[in-house]
Amino acid sequence: MSNRLPVDKVVEADGSSEWRVSPGGLVTALEPIMSASDGAWVGWAGIADDHSEPFEHDNISIVPVTLSAEEIELYYEGFSNDTLWPLYHDVIAPPTYHRDWWESYVSVNQRFADAAASVAASGATVWVQDYQLQLVPKMLREIRPDLVIGFFNHIPFPAYGIFSQLPWRTQVIEGLLGADVIGFQRVADAGNFSRAVRRLLGYTTKGSTIEVPITDVSEVQGAPHRAKTSRRGHQVRTVTARAFPISIDAASFEELARTPAIQARARELRHELGDPAVVMLGVDRLDYTKGIGHRLKAYGELLADGKISVADASLVQVASPSRERVQTYMTLRDEIELTVGRLNGDFSTISHTAISYLHQGQPREEMVALYLAADVMLVTALRDGMNLVAKEYVATRFDNDGVLVLSEFAGAADELKAALLVNPHDIGGLKEAIMKAIGMPKHEKSRRMRSLRKRVIEYDVARWSKNFLGALADQTSAQSSSDAA
Numbered sequence: 150m151s152n153r154l155p156v157d158k159v160v161e162a163d164g165s166s167e168w169r170v171s172p173g174g175l176v177t178a179l180e181p182i183m184s185a186s187d188g189a190w191v192g193w194a195g196i197a198d199d200h201s202e203p204f205e206h207d208n209i210s211i212v213p214v215t216l217s218a219e220e221i222e223l224y225y226e227g228f229s230n231d232t233l234w235p236l237y238h239d240v241i242a243p244p245t246y247h248r249d250w251w252e253s254y255v256s257v258n259q260r261f262a263d264a265a266a267s268v269a270a271s272g273a274t275v276w277v278q279d280y281q282l283q284l285v286p287k288m289l290r291e292i293r294p295d296l297v298i299g300f301f302n303h304i305p306f307p308a309y310g311i312f313s314q315l316p317w318r319t320q321v322i323e324g325l326l327g328a329d330v331i332g333f334q335r336v337a338d339a340g341n342f343s344r345a346v347r348r349l350l351g352y353t354t355k356g357s358t359i360e361v362p363i364t365d366v367s368e369v370q371g372a373p374h375r376a377k378t379s380r381r382g383h384q385v386r387t388v389t390a391r392a393f394p395i396s397i398d399a400a401s402f403e404e405l406a407r408t409p410a411i412q413a414r415a416r417e418l419r420h421e422l423g424d425p426a427v428v429m430l431g432v433d434r435l436d437y438t439k440g441i442g443h444r445l446k447a448y449g450e451l452l453a454d455g456k457i458s459v460a461d462a463s464l465v466q467v468a469s470p471s472r473e474r475v476q477t478y479m480t481l482r483d484e485i486e487l488t489v490g491r492l493n494g495d496f497s498t499i500s501h502t503a504i505s506y507l508h509q510g511q512p513r514e515e516m517v518a519l520y521l522a523a524d525v526m527l528v529t530a531l532r533d534g535m536n537l538v539a540k541e542y543v544a545t546r547f548d549n550d551g552v553l554v555l556s557e558f559a560g561a562a563d564e565l566k567a568a569l570l571v572n573p574h575d576i577g578g579l580k581e582a583i584m585k586a587i588g589m590p591k592h593e594k595s596r597r598m599r600s601l602r603k604r605v606i607e608y609d610v611a612r613w614s615k616n617f618l619g620a621l622a623d624q625t626s627a628q629s630s631s632d633a634a
């Protein structure tokens with residue numbers, strides 16, 4: 150289950166419609182398991198008031214959930230994107246709290262839970278994805294106690310001092326605890342969650358295990374093995390909360406990068422940029438969490454200081470359009486585009502543009518060509534669950550060339566230690582890291598890139614889903630064997 154289905158319904162001007170695959174790592178990772186296990190994907194089709202019936206797509210049964218235009222505004226753009234998103238990203242932007250947004254979040258989560266309950270086989274495994282659906286695990290367990298339920302949070306889980314702002318903090322924690330396994334990107338996120346559980350509910354947590362008291366036998370009806378007796382003599386259900394860092398389909402990125410046409414396109418891109426000695430690249434959804442403004446500030450100061458010149462260094466910034474109906478995102482776009490315009494006005498020449506700025510989604514092939522063309526990849530997120538762009542850059546660089554500058558506030562920093570790690574708030578430090586990346590000797594680039602690639606290739610997205618589903622199977626079988634003992 151995820152907010153969006155792996156296919157989008159697209160309605161043409163003449164009223165006809167079709168389903169288009171929205172390619173993503175999650176679909177790639179889950180497709181083999183889903184089709185082998187007769188799986189169903191429950192989610193929203195991406196348009197308002199759509200009442201499509203369930204259908205089969207590539208051996209997966211697609212189960213659309215209807216959202217009204219009002220629910221898109223309140224549950225999705227409101228509570229998900231303007232309350233939870235900024236709150237969970239350490240309040241980089243101020244979260245907005247509205248009771249009617251929350252009410253809509255509750256009723257939409259219930260609709261998702263009902264949809265899953267009606268299609269899941271007896272004892273089936275249901276894997277719920279992301280922050281839009283945090284209440285689903287509890288709601289689903291109430292209707293279907295026989296199910297094995299997993300939840301994965303793709304974004305950070307904040308420290309208690311921040312999380313506790315949420316007026317509905319207890320309901321959210323209780324919602325998540327309906328799952329058997331709750332996965333997070335970083336060890337720190339899982340720790341923050343366990344701390345919130347202790348502070349708000351007073352439950353016992355030990356390592357990654359949380360003991361959730363059973364207050365009603367119906368919670369374990371149909372699956373009595375879930376109940377065990379705690380050391381204090383209470384009947385409890387155990388929940389695992391720990392890190393499962395997500396990854397990408399690394400092999401498919403490398404395969405594209407090895408394509409002669411894409412390599413030719415990478416050379417062409419450098420040529421079109423005026424053949425500068427150094428190409429720098431940023432690729433992000435246009436989001437305030439990504440630190441695009443901090444990156445531009447550091448780059449602008451390097452130009453102003455005369456440390457780099459547009460004749461020998463060029464920055465390409467892909468800022469793909471995102472959440473364009475949310476006010477904070479409209480303001481961000483204005484700010485970024487003002488900065489880009491100023492820097493280009495101040496530093497570009499007729500033959501060399503300081504920043505090539507693209508507010509357009511790019512085809513995947515073009516993204517890979519850009520990764521190949523870039524000597525320095527700038528990932529300067531102020532807070533990011535993981536950041537897949539960092540991993541995609543690494544997967545693409547089979548030539549062991551290129552330097553990744555990576556924010557320590559992106560989850561990827563826990564794994565990609567051979568990158569040049571930066572604190573993007575420290576503009577001086579960021580400028581130094583960029584200069585270090587530009588001047589890095591070839592042997593050091595190669596040593597670092599080999600180490601990064603080893604990690605990304607070994608821990609790919611298939612391994613991520615296998616680890617999560619494995620933990621889910623272990624958790625439920627451990628409970629049944631401890632009960633037997």
Ligand code: GDG
Binds near residue numbers: 304467469541
């Ligand atoms: C959330 C969390 C976590 C971007 N622009 C284009 C394009 N993209 C693709 C990238 C990458 C994906 O979108 C973005 O993933 P990120 O991980 O960088 O960031 P979020 O969208 O914020 O994702 C994040 C992730 O969930 C997974 O758990 O890592 O922390 O915030 O794959 O390549 N792809 C194409 N054209 C574009 O213009 N084709």
